[in-house]
Amino acid sequence: MWLRQDLRSHDHPALDAGRQLAASSRRPLEIVYITDPATNPAQTQLIDNRLRWLNTHDRRLAGTIRVTAGDPGEVLAALRPVKVYVTADHSPAGLRRDRRVADRLGGSVLESADTRYAIPPGTLTTGAGTGYKVYTPFFNAWQGCGADPVHGELPRRGDDPVWDDWLEFIGHRLPGYRDSRDIPAVDGTSRMSAALAIGAIHPREMLATIGSGPAGADDCLAYTRELAFREFYADVLFRRPETEHSNVNPKFNAMALNTSGEELTAWAQGRTGFPIVDAGMRQLNATGWMHNRVRMLAASFLTKDLHLPWQDGADYFAATLIDFDPATNQHSWQWCAGTGTDASPYFRIFNPQTQGKKFDPQATYITRWVPELAGVAPADIHAQRNLPAAYPAPLVDHAAERAEALARWEAIK
Numbered sequence: 001m002w003l004r005q006d007l008r009s010h011d012h013p014a015l016d017a018g019r020q021l022a023a024s025s026r027r028p029l030e031i032v033y034i035t036d037p038a039t040n041p042a043q044t045q046l047i048d049n050r051l052r053w054l055n056t057h058d059r060r061l062a063g064t065i066r067v068t069a070g071d072p073g074e075v076l077a078a079l080r081p082v083k084v085y086v087t088a089d090h091s092p093a094g095l096r097r098d099r100r101v102a103d104r105l106g107g108s109v110l111e112s113a114d115t116r117y118a119i120p121p122g123t124l125t126t127g128a129g130t131g132y133k134v135y136t137p138f139f140n141a142w143q144g145c146g147a148d149p150v151h152g153e154l155p156r157r158g159d160d161p162v163w164d165d166w167l168e169f170i171g172h173r174l175p176g177y178r179d180s181r182d183i184p185a186v187d188g189t190s191r192m193s194a195a196l197a198i199g200a201i202h203p204r205e206m207l208a209t210i211g212s213g214p215a216g217a218d219d220c221l222a223y224t225r226e227l228a229f230r231e232f233y234a235d236v237l238f239r240r241p242e243t244e245h246s247n248v249n250p251k252f253n254a255m256a257l258n259t260s261g262e263e264l265t266a267w268a269q270g271r272t273g274f275p276i277v278d279a280g281m282r283q284l285n286a287t288g289w290m291h292n293r294v295r296m297l298a299a300s301f302l303t304k305d306l307h308l309p310w311q312d313g314a315d316y317f318a319a320t321l322i323d324f325d326p327a328t329n330q331h332s333w334q335w336c337a338g339t340g341t342d343a344s345p346y347f348r349i350f351n352p353q354t355q356g357k358k359f360d361p362q363a364t365y366i367t368r369w370v371p372e373l374a375g376v377a378p379a380d381i382h383a384q385r386n387l388p389a390a391y392p393a394p395l396v397d398h399a400a401e402r403a404e405a406l407a408r409w410e411a412i413k
């Protein structure tokens, strides 16, 4: 069993397949995790902790994960395996790596027994036989198709801390999720993204239990739509791997962009002088996680106020997010940049002042992450006036940059 982004022992068809083969062939089951030097530091720490927990506390694993480094093909070949079971990785880098490993092992030794999704990428097609390019029809098809049932028994409370976090969310914070998910000062979202990124929980298990708590249908649907967004982006990237780095909409290849330099650094460090953007970037730098609403504002600011390539912002997120996921990250960036799937019209440009006022009216979130602004009246924070000298002056004039962005868009339209 070659574990990758499936670091759990429940609802695990690949691990089950390995166990069954080991039992029937009377050969030992080796469980291996091969570290990937490309993983960012926050996610590496998360993975280390998770592996340590699985090896010391997980009662279902029935084996020890051997954690090792090196070229996966060589590491696995040295074990002289009859079979290597994996959970499929549909990312472009994962597919390339698995092709190399399959060649190195030869025959049909490498076998995937599951995916990281309720419905595997590449499954759903439109009436015309193509992949979906727009989320809503994808979601309708995805819902109509129905997720695979959970394999084996669900964990119980106390079996796995990630599962306990999930139960805590559906019991207490899912009620009201539809409204509170947009308020960054409130702990209104599930924070399951990092667990999903490393496969400490499977979306099948989440879908099977989401309705078991006190939340109403609206909140369950709102949450289900977000899980399906993760599956939509995985599907789009699987079908069009080049969109990991290039625009989904090629019209934007002609767009004039600035070159990243000091402005990118100021943005990354949370020193743009736009409080809600800076708060988000500082939350990211301090914790490896940023609230979704603020991710959208930070991405919009980089692409439409600074006119920088979305790829540069996506690279910074990839290097820092604890929940980094190539499909969701790259395609969320494209969505914010207006270059991607779905009709996020380019001309709909977020105004950081009005967004701050609307989603963080008391500036609670802002002052939590930008302590220089503590004690300043929320109205002044949002209007960027009377701010202390310790806080950076605005990097740009939003109104002027909005006009500039629209002019650049007119030029390619």
Ligand SMILES: Cc1cc2nc3c(=O)[nH]c(=O)nc-3n(C[C@H](O)[C@H](O)[C@H](O)COP(=O)(O)OP(=O)(O)OC[C@H]3O[C@@H](n4cnc5c(N)ncnc54)[C@H](O)[C@@H]3O)c2cc1C
Binding pocket: 181, 189, 190, 191, 192, 193, 194, 196, 197, 226, 227, 229, 230, 233, 290, 291, 292, 293, 295, 296, 299, 317, 321, 323, 324, 325, 326, 328, 329, 330, 332, 333, 336
């Ligand atoms: C520019 C940008 C970059 C992003 N990069 C990533 C990334 O690398 N990894 C990542 O997991 N999410 C990414 N997101 C999506 C979203 O911000 C996070 O999934 C969410 O904030 C995670 O917090 P949560 O688990 O509390 O979310 P919840 O609101 O509790 O959502 C539940 C789950 O649904 C999925 N989800 C939620 N929102 C989205 C979305 N907009 N698109 C796709 N899936 C979603 C996630 O798996 C999440 O864990 C990005 C969003 C933006 C705007």
